[in-house]
Amino acid sequence: MRRTMTLALALALPAGAAGAQALLDRSFHLGPQYVSYKLTGPIQENVTELAIPFAVVIPIAERFTIDLGSAYASSRVKASGVNSEITGLTDTQIRANYTLGNDAVILTAGVNIPTGQSEVTAAQRTAAGRIGNDFFAFPISNFGSGFGGTGGIAAAKVMGDWNVGIGASMRYSASYTPFASSASQTAFKFEPGNEYRARLGADRGLWNGRMALGVSYSKFGNDQAGGFSYSTGDRIIGQGAYSHPLGSMNLFISGWDLVRMKGELAAGITAPWENIANGTVSLSFNAGGMQLEPSAELRGWSRDGGRAGRLASFGLRAHIDVGSFTILPSASLATGGYLDVSGATANISGYRGGMIIRYSR
Amino acid sequence: MRLFKCLTLFGALALAAIPAAAQRPDNLTRLELARKANPQSVAALRSLGIAYYRAGRYADARPVLEQANRLAPRDGMIALYLGMSAEQTGEYTIAKDAYSGYVLNGRTSRVRKQLKTRLAALQRRELELSAKSAVAREASLSSEPGSPMTIAVLPLKFTGSDSSLMPLERGLADLMVTDLSRSPQLTILERDRVQALLDEISLSKGGRVDAATSVRTGKIMRAGRVIAGGVSQLGGRSIRIDAAVVDVPTTLAGDPVQAEDQLDALFNMEKKVVLGIYEKLGIRLTPAEQALVQQRPTRSLAAFLSYSAGLLAQDKGNLDEASRRFEDAARLDPSFTAAADKKTEVDNAKVGASVTVGSIETMVQSTVEGSTAINAADHGVPTVEAPPITTTLNNTANDLNPGIAVQLGATTTTTATAPSQKDPASTASGDDKPAAATGKIVIVVRQP
Numbered sequence: 190m191r192r193t194m195t196l197a198l199a200l201a202l203p204a205g206a207a208g209a210q211a212l213l214d215r216s217f218h219l220g221p222q223y224v225s226y227k228l229t230g231p232i233q234e235n236v237t238e239l240a241i242p243f244a245v246v247i248p249i250a251e252r253f254t255i256d257l258g259s260a261y262a263s264s265r266v267k268a269s270g271v272n273s274e275i276t277g278l279t280d281t282q283i284r285a286n287y288t289l290g291n292d293a294v295i296l297t298a299g300v301n302i303p304t305g306q307s308e309v310t311a312a313q314r315t316a317a318g319r320i321g322n323d324f325f326a327f328p329i330s331n332f333g334s335g336f337g338g339t340g341g342i343a344a345a346k347v348m349g350d351w352n353v354g355i356g357a358s359m360r361y362s363a364s365y366t367p368f369a370s371s372a373s374q375t376a377f378k379f380e381p382g383n384e385y386r387a388r389l390g391a392d393r394g395l396w397n398g399r400m401a402l403g404v405s406y407s408k409f410g411n412d413q414a415g416g417f418s419y420s421t422g423d424r425i426i427g428q429g430a431y432s433h434p435l436g437s438m439n440l441f442i443s444g445w446d447l448v449r450m451k452g453e454l455a456a457g458i459t460a461p462w463e464n465i466a467n468g469t470v471s472l473s474f475n476a477g478g479m480q481l482e483p484s485a486e487l488r489g490w491s492r493d494g495g496r497a498g499r500l501a502s503f504g505l506r507a508h509i510d511v512g513s514f515t516i517l518p519s520a521s522l523a524t525g526g527y528l529d530v531s532g533a534t535a536n537i538s539g540y541r542g543g544m545i546i547r548y549s550r
Numbered sequence: 551m552r553l554f555k556c557l558t559l560f561g562a563l564a565l566a567a568i569p570a571a572a573q574r575p576d577n578l579t580r581l582e583l584a585r586k587a588n589p590q591s592v593a594a595l596r597s598l599g600i601a602y603y604r605a606g607r608y609a610d611a612r613p614v615l616e617q618a619n620r621l622a623p624r625d626g627m628i629a630l631y632l633g634m635s636a637e638q639t640g641e642y643t644i645a646k647d648a649y650s651g652y653v654l655n656g657r658t659s660r661v662r663k664q665l666k667t668r669l670a671a672l673q674r675r676e677l678e679l680s681a682k683s684a685v686a687r688e689a690s691l692s693s694e695p696g697s698p699m700t701i702a703v704l705p706l707k708f709t710g711s712d713s714s715l716m717p718l719e720r721g722l723a724d725l726m727v728t729d730l731s732r733s734p735q736l737t738i739l740e741r742d743r744v745q746a747l748l749d750e751i752s753l754s755k756g757g758r759v760d761a762a763t764s765v766r767t768g769k770i771m772r773a774g775r776v777i778a779g780g781v782s783q784l785g786g787r788s789i790r791i792d793a794a795v796v797d798v799p800t801t802l803a804g805d806p807v808q809a810e811d812q813l814d815a816l817f818n819m820e821k822k823v824v825l826g827i828y829e830k831l832g833i834r835l836t837p838a839e840q841a842l843v844q845q846r847p848t849r850s851l852a853a854f855l856s857y858s859a860g861l862l863a864q865d866k867g868n869l870d871e872a873s874r875r876f877e878d879a880a881r882l883d884p885s886f887t888a889a890a891d892k893k894t895e896v897d898n899a900k901v902g903a904s905v906t907v908g909s910i911e912t913m914v915q916s917t918v919e920g921s922t923a924i925n926a927a928d929h930g931v932p933t934v935e936a937p938p939i940t941t942t943l944n945n946t947a948n949d950l951n952p953g954i955a956v957q958l959g960a961t962t963t964t965t966a967t968a969p970s971q972k973d974p975a976s977t978a979s980g981d982d983k984p985a986a987a988t989g990k991i992v993i994v995v996r997q998p
Binding site: 216218219220228232234236242243244245246256257258259260268282284286288293294295297298299307314315317318319320321322323326328330331334339341343344345346347349350352353354355356357358360362367379381384386388390391392394396398399401403405412414419421424426434437447449454455456458460465527529530531533535545547 | 588590591593657918919922931933934935939940941942943944945946947949950951953954955956957958959969970971972973974975976977978979980981982983984985
């Protein structure tokens with residue numbers, strides 16, 4: 190349930206860091222972040238999230254790596270008539286990767302251990318739900334979603350100047366109770382449909398930079414809720430990135446596009462197709478013994494072909510190496526607009542700050 | 551208009567006809583300027599190093615490629631051209647390390663295969679040259695005493711009438727090196743390196759090796775102690791193994807450790823001698839280390855004799871004979887992995903002897919990675935290699951099975967990342983979207 194974009198990582202690394210590109214070296218990661226968005230206008234809402242994700246990566250053998258990750262998070266929504274809050278540990282994910290052959294194939298498996306709160310009360314529901322919004326892209330997108338398991342296989346091959354990666358996975362989620370029942374409501378079980386995902390990616394050196402492209406398609410089985418079967422729509426995510434040295438600096442351009450196809454909500458309401466497109470430009474350079482990286486990001490959200498939201502963010506990140514520690518403090522400001530299905534609008538202002546601390550040996 | 555098209559076509563053809571070599575001086579200048587503008591640019595260093603090599607400026611190419619190699623140790627083409635430059639300037643240790651880098655990270659399997667054979671062939675040449683160099687620098691090398699925990703094992707001297715047992719000189723020394731390496735407290739010098747130095751010293755003394763040679767060998771190799779001894783054929787099938795620890799700085803030899811028995815008990819005798827040496831060195835082995843020392847490479851005496859004969863032939867540079875002997879050893883005892891490994895090494899060296907830097911470059915030019923890098927260097931364009939295939943593989947696996955560890959590894963906090971998974975409950979309920987009516991949200995679940 191967490192946001193990831195490993196493509197960005199591969200390209201963000203300078204060429205000289207290639208030796209460190211074995212993604213999962215033995216390491217401990219801690220990444221406290223605070224994100225706040227304020228909507229003003231006909232829609233009045235203030236959504237904040239404090240997230241403290243942490244992860245441990247343990248190489249068991251040369252070809253076998255396990256990692257464990259979880260988070261402590263607190264989400265709050267303040268709106269007219271609503272004051273919702275949820276705090277606690279989220280689900281815990283354990284993943285294992287086994288490499289076969291000469292770095293040609295990885296078998297990957299993961300389990301979602303339900304250590305987080307999946308059953309929310311009426312008072313917590315808004316806070317628990319808002320962080321799942323794909324447009325705002327909160328670092329932690331839910332507190333709990335019951336037991337789940339993922340299995341997949343990935344393969345990569347050099348094809349001329351290109352490295353090509355291909356793979357498929359299947360995710361199973363057990364049923365859980367998402368909303369606590371009250372006197373007037375009957376508790377119902379919710380069982381998310383299985384997800385079948387396919388991925389095709391390719392990267393190569395281009396001029397004196399590096400380029401990577403990728404596309405993932407997620408086919409979802411029908412969700413089951415209270416005996417009713419429906420689907421919120423399949424998803425396609427396309428990604429592209431290019432890094433290019435400019436003298437002693439490094440330019441990084443990336444973009445992603447998420448298409449959610451037409452679906453249906455649990456209430457039987459049609460959910461029109463949606464598209465979220467995001468583009469980022471950043472420039473990193475050395476300054477006073479650290480690396481600084483200012484960035485600008487634009488995001489657009491459309492629903493059924495019409496505009497639903499836009500967001501512009503400007504941020505600054507530092508990269509500091511201290512012995513075995515890597516520290517990445519960052520901050521950004523955002524501004525934009527939002528239009529809901531009824532046509533009500535809101536201006537968006539927001540900020541996020543965080544610090545990732547990584548220890549590896 | 552037609553004239554313009556003709557001129558354009560003529561111009562394009564004329565440009566295409568300019569040979570790459572003719573463009574080099576310009577391109578070297580361009581690449582040198584690119585490096586000057588950014589001395590840490592892997593792309594500039596990579597293309598400049600390759601361009602220097604192709605211009606025959608091997609001594610200029612090597613330091614440039616060494617710097618690029620330090621910055622991008624997984625770049626196969628940098629490693630390959632560094633290896634070729636070093637080989638051209640006679641720096642075989644650097645060449646070996648660089649070629650090993652390509653074998654590990656290079657993208658083209660047929661080049662990797664060719665380099666494996668070249669590496670094996672370079673091994674002997676590098677040993678000979680480093681032995682010659684060490685003897686030439688004897689005065690400076692001998693002035694500083696080596697650590698008492700650094701030990702050179704000399705070949706045991708055979709005395710007896712059965713010449714078929716003479717190769718045990720090398721085989722037993724090889725076995726003792728393996729057994730003494732079981733203790734992490736000791737640094738045991740490689741047998742073939744010690745042998746190469748002994749050969750060089752004996753050559754300078756007209757083939758004679760006397761008692762002082764062992765101390766001299768130890769001094770040159772900066773060993774604090776030397777293990778020297780012999781294997782003697784007694785009456786019948788009895789033999790005796792003697793070994794003494796010689797202190798290099800004082801030249802004093804300790805009391806020898808001895809073992810005497812039938813030839814069939816050769817490995818028991820060797821273990822007894824090695825354990826005696828450990829005692830003389832004052833090293834107490836852990837039970838795990840003792841168990842490792844007690845391991846036998848083979849149960850077959852005949853296989854070991856054949857293996858020893860293979861070592862002797864290899865030391866003398868007779869690779870055909872060595873290959874046959876190692877093959878015999880592996881056939882007599884298929885579980886004797888050291889013999890099979892040695893056969894592969896020797897066979898590779900045989901093939902690698904006919905591989906030259908010229909043939910390597912010819913092969914590289916026919917590969918996609920090689921032609922891209924060479925073309926860029928010839929045209930003065932800095933280039934980098936595609937990321938290692940492991941990055942592509944990990945990215946694919948992590949996209950299929952995302953987790954917090956991957957998210958935190960991505961280190962992108964100023965910019966949001968693509969939502970890799972939906973939150974099923976809020977997506978289904980619509981709770982994820984802010985709405986004008988922010989009162990109570992009611993989900994109506996229809997009856998099935």
